[in-house]
Structures are given as structure tokens and as C-alpha cells.
Amino acid sequence: xxxxxxxxxxxxxxRLFGEDGQEKLKRTRVFIAGAGGLGSVISIYMAAAGFxxxxxxxxxxxxxxxxxxxxxHANADVSRPKALxxxxxxxxxxxxxxxxxxxxxxxxxxxxxxxxGSDLIMDAMDNFxxxxxxxxxxxxxxxxxxxxxxxGYQGQATTIIPGKTACLSCIFPRAPPAATFPALGSTCGIIxxxxxxxxxxxxxxxxxxxxxxxLLWDGLNACLDxxxxxxxxxxxxxxx
Amino acid sequence: xxIALPDGSRKEITEECARIEDILKQxxxxxxxxxxxKNGKIVSEEETAGCSDELKIVRFVHGG
Numbered sequence: 001x002x003x004x005x006x007x008x009x010x011x012x013x014x015r016l017f018g019e020d021g022q023e024k025l026k027r028t029r030v031f032i033a034g035a036g037g038l039g040s041v042i043s044i045y046m047a048a049a050g051f052x053x054x055x056x057x058x059x060x061x062x063x064x065x066x067x068x069x070x071x072x073h074a075n076a077d078v079s080r081p082k083a084l085x086x087x088x089x090x091x092x093x094x095x096x097x098x099x100x101x102x103x104x105x106x107x108x109x110x111x112x113x114x115x116x117g118s119d120l121i122m123d124a125m126d127n128f129x130x131x132x133x134x135x136x137x138x139x140x141x142x143x144x145x146x147x148x149x150x151x152g153y154q155g156q157a158t159t160i161i162p163g164k165t166a167c168l169s170c171i172f173p174r175a176p177p178a179a180t181f182p183a184l185g186s187t188c189g190i191i192x193x194x195x196x197x198x199x200x201x202x203x204x205x206x207x208x209x210x211x212x213x214x215l216l217w218d219g220l221n222a223c224l225d226x227x228x229x230x231x232x233x234x235x236x237x238x239x240x
Numbered sequence: 241x242x243i244a245l246p247d248g249s250r251k252e253i254t255e256e257c258a259r260i261e262d263i264l265k266q267x268x269x270x271x272x273x274x275x276x277x278k279n280g281k282i283v284s285e286e287e288t289a290g291c292s293d294e295l296k297i298v299r300f301v302h303g304g
Binding site: 034036037038039123124125126127128131148149150151152154155156171172173174175176177178181183188214216218221225227228229230232 | 248270272273275277280281282284296298299300301302303304
């Protein structure tokens with residue numbers, strides 16, 4: 001049941017998917033992998049939208065060079081763990097939800113414990129090796145993975161539903177070479193917002209998801225494009 | 241075969257039928273950095289493309 005305060009807080013989006021949809025968001029437990037550029041946008045919009053339980057994980061501390069895009073963190077947070085800064089920002093935005101901060105490096109060793117009880121995974125990582133780990137964990141648990149990635153003016157997003165859509169390894173069979181990437185806050189804003197919109201639609205059962213479609217954002221030319229994808233029958237992670 | 245390149249430009253090549261991996265090599269593109277769609281659908285670089293196909297090559301990103 002929603003309290004009177006919650007009904008008021010979420011009144012504009014209750015117009016979209018009703019109190020029933022809002023209650024579904026409230027019951028949803030989210031794991032956000034990363035509290036950087038994408039993680040900032042994803043966690044802020046998910047907290048504001050009323051996803052009931054958010055667990056956000058990041059092993060790093062805030063650096064001055066993060067602040068052009070990582071809007072979870074302020075100048076006074078430099079040198080503090082990102083997850084703790086995230087906890088304060090998110091509970092400040094919405095004290096009616098539950099937030100858990102994990103200052104950990106996501107690995108094979110702790111992924112089971114980190115995902116315990118989670119209904120969906122938000123990909124806000126900055127590298128493919130951990131993304132592949134999240135992908136395998138999503139497949140194993142049969143929970144959706146909302147993928148997003150950025151570099152400079154460019155970004156991409158897709159929604160992975162185990163057993164139904166192509167998985168991350170079907171679409172990207174191998175990781176791109178590791179490199180320091182340029183990052184613009186507004187690109188994180190666009191891609192992170194798309195990921196949250198997908199999660200809201202998934203939970204409330206509204207609209208058409210980015211299933212088997214890779215959305216590509218080219219901010220330099222202001223173009224959105226998409227490519228179709230399908231399950232790879234010999235995928236190392238999802239083929240049976 | 242019409243090819244849309246990662247920089248947004250387009251190129252026409254006259255190959256009858258070729259492996260996508262070989263087309264990428266011919267264009268000087270590192271296959272590790274791109275995904276390729278044939279007629280709108282993402283395909284493996286082991287697939288072949290013929291003269292009536294349209295390829296789109298996109299550099300995918302990994303940052304967050």
C-alpha cells in the first residue's frame with residue numbers, strides 16, 4: 001500500500017501507470033553496478049521514481065575529475081567512497097526508499113552476495129569484463145540486465161531478458177580494447193535515462209522494451225539509430 | 241555492397257561475396273572495436289556479405 005505522502009510524491013507518474021504500477025516499483029529491489037557517470041543518473045532517477053530498494057555498489061573514491069558528470073557527488077565528497085556519497089544523495093532525494101551502499105569491487109567471489117534478493121540489474125560499469133560477469137549472473141538468476149555504455153558523445157543501450165533476448169555476449173562476443181574514455185555528463189544523462197525508462201516499463205508492464213535491439217546514440221550528429229540482434233545459438237553464456 | 245563506416249561516411253565496394261572479417265581488414269578497421277550490422281541486423285564477423293547487402297559498421301563503447 002502507498003502512504004498518502006507517497007501518493008502525493010509520485011502523483012505525476014501514477015497518472016502514467018496507476019497506483020498499481022507505483023506499488024510494483026515500490027516492491028522492486030534493484031542492483032546498480034557502479035556509482036559513476038551512468039550510475040549517478042540511473043540511481044537518482046530510480047530513487048526519485050520510488051524503486052523501493054536500491055543497492056548501489058562501487059569500489060572507488062570520488063575524484064575531482066569525476067565531477068563533470070558524476071552528479072551523485074559534490075565537491076565536498078572528493079576522496080570519500082562513491083557508494084557512501086551515493087547513499088547520502090539518494091536518501092536525501094527520497095527518504096521513503098531503502099538504500100544500501102556497498103564499497104566493494106564486483107567479482108566472481110562476491111557477485112552472489114551482492115545480488116542476493118535483487119529483481120533486476122542496472123549496468124553502470126566502465127568495463128566489459130565486469131559487464132560479462134553481470135550478464136552471466138543475470139542469466140543464472142533469470143533477472144533482466146539493463147545495459148548501457150558511453151564514450152564522449154556516443155552511447156548505447158539494450159535490455160536483456162534471459163531466455164527471451166540476445167544476451168550481452170551474443171551482441172558483443174568480445175570486449176573492446178581497454179582504454180581511458182572521454183566522458184560527457186549529458187551523454188550519461190541520455191543513456192542512463194534510457195536504462196531507467198526501460199526498467200520502469202519492465203516493472204510496470206508498459207510500452208515496448210528495447211528487446212533484441214541495440215540503441216545507438218550519436219550526440220555529435222544528434223542521431224539515434226538501432227540495430228537488430230538475436231540470440232546466438234553457440235553463445236558461450238546463454239546457449240543451451 | 242554499400243558500407244556505412246563508423247565516421248558516418250559511406251563507401252561502395254564491388255566484392256561479389258566476402259567474409260565480414262576480411263572486409264574490415266580491407267578497410268583497416270580493428271574488428272575488436274566494432275560491431276557490424278548486415279541489412280540492419282548484427283552479425284558475426286565470420287558471416288559473409290554479398291554485393292546486394294548493406295553493411296553498417298559502428299564503433300561500440302565501453303565507458304560508464
